[in-house]
Amino acid sequence: MGKSRSNSPADQPSLAERIRHEMDAFTPSEKRAAHLLLSHYPFAGLDTVAEFAARAGISAPSVLRFVTRLGFGGFPDFQKHLREELEAQLLSPLAKASPSDKGQGAPALSSFADAVIGNLRATVENIAPAEFDAVVTLLSDSRRHIHFTGGRFTGALARYAESHFRIVRSHVDYIEGQSALWRDRMIEIGRRDVIVAFDIRRYQEDVIALCETAAKQGATVVLLTDPWLSPIARVARHVLPAHVVAPSNWDSSAGLLLLTEAVVAAVTKRLWETAKPRMEAVERLRNEKA
Amino acid sequence: MGKSRSNSPADQPSLAERIRHEMDAFTPSEKRAAHLLLSHYPFAGLDTVAEFAARAGISAPSVLRFVTRLGFGGFPDFQKHLREELEAQLLSPLAKASPSDKGQGAPALSSFADAVIGNLRATVENIAPAEFDAVVTLLSDSRRHIHFTGGRFTGALARYAESHFRIVRSHVDYIEGQSALWRDRMIEIGRRDVIVAFDIRRYQEDVIALCETAAKQGATVVLLTDPWLSPIARVARHVLPAHVVAPSNWDSSAGLLLLTEAVVAAVTKRLWETAKPRMEAVERLRNEKA
DNA sequence: CCGATTCTGAAATTTCTGATACAGCTTTCG
């Protein structure tokens, strides 16, 4: 997204402040525009030039001159700045919502935690209940065969999911995403199979290929991804996006883990009748070995 | 029902809720549009159709069909509704006080998320800052060799940590906890080695044994565990406990993941001078292969 | 009070955006 001008979202002084400060340098009609904008900040500026002009009681060109004087390349530029400022402002209270900065606590850890918690909240907000339920139902169908897979980092999450599912029900396995080995196994993938794929940016070619192949053969694909959606979404029946941005050089997978654990919990509950004896049996076997 | 323009600003249910609710009635591209909008609500919808379409990875007409299906007369209508909703929400501070619209967001998911968030808070509270910093310092020492390990479920977290550390620095590997294979490798474990072990209840015999053996040979052990502390704590130099209780038959590993990611972030930052070129090199190699 | 400068708005112009028609493709259903 190439922004044309110098309207960086990091301008410390909000545009409103700047306008107040430069108010006396404005011409009369510019003042009227400024007053309107400030009195309904920033929504008045999100309408069209014509509407803004009418509401301010001035002409369209005057509005244009006004935003030009503020240093914007044009009206769209101006609106974009307002939107970005608004978005930043709306998201920030969430970041500083928790006053957990008691001075103590590794600051790195505590701020990181705040960001992660924000991610979890946002993730839950954006999940469609029907989608979540559909996934739970799908994975509770004991006639289906379930295969988990993931990329470089998300592969670990796939393993995590698999290790739980394996205990709750049968016909569960993990497919190595990176190697070319999965191609052989594809011959057995069909209509009754479910692929649960984890994939966040940068999306991984081999995982995408795996899912496309599986989908082509009639398998049902469930995707856990970031809000920008892996290309796998094209072939996926169900998509569960999670927010991943954290104050780090890496993305955070906490949201994906949350979804995974919630699904595991729900499926376990739904299959409890059969899962309980199964889990006891697993436990017995483990103890014998030890 | 006639598709009138019933977009009065007083529609009780926010548009976001309605979209979440009707999600499964959407076509694939409509879902992509919906996901984009929900993940950046409502700002994504304030751009132009073209930009929205590009960001969602679909065509402009699909976006138009999406907003039409939502019952709007056109895209400007849709935008107007978003602006009004936003303005109303911003003016009533009460509206956004509790973002957990429990109206019916998958109840299982949302209550589960609340529990997990509580765990994260509690985890951060109970971490000794000095301990956290000491772990970061230890793992930033490039002369050390780092080995990750874990149990049945936590092994996935160890792999997750390993996959990140492997890129940031050298001398990193993963030791399979369950198998007896690690006994052979113990001969190479000594004073310069660090074992990072993940272990929560029920604590796993073989992982415990691994750590005890390694400690006996002079290795430094870092333990990530639950608040009841794995027996490994006795031989561990540093212990980072995380809360794990969730409304499920299983424990939640989200706290452990949080700690892991926070450590990864901190180490990456501290080693940035050497990590950056290393990461670029890794990236180059990956691209060549592809 | 007059001329110069600045400001302002109506109208013309240009750019760009939203909307539509249509054809190819996929999926579904018999």
Next chain:
DNA sequence: CGAAAGCTGTATCAGAAATTTCAGAATCGG
């Protein structure tokens, strides 16, 4: 397996919105 239905993107168009032009109005200085 084939036909029907539905979905999606390309190309295109109409129209609206932003921008520029320019002439008239207001203001200011002398």
